[in-house]
Amino acid sequence: MQIIVRDNNVDQALRALKKKLQREGVYREMKLRRHYEKPSEKRAREHAAAVSRARKADRKRAERDS
Incomplete structure (x- = not known):
């Protein structure tokens, strides 16, 4: 996964990264894997x-x- 930081705007890049992670279900999978x-x-x-x-x-x- 790759996020491009434009004009040194890290906040915008972080928002884009979080949105991509959520869309792909990474957060849901991390929550499921916390416990057996x-x-x-x-x-x-x-x-x-x-x-x-x-x-x-x-x-x-x-x-x-x-």
Whole structure:
């Protein structure tokens, strides 16, 4: 990952870096890796996320159709 600092404006470059890191999910992954997660807990979390995504897609589809 590369961020270009223009006109010695480090604050702007830092903001751009943080935004890129957040978009790629680095912060979320760091939070998950702070503590060990049992494989069964990981499966349950991923399953819950998949169900949530499916419900959201169904809601959007229903909203678009009506």
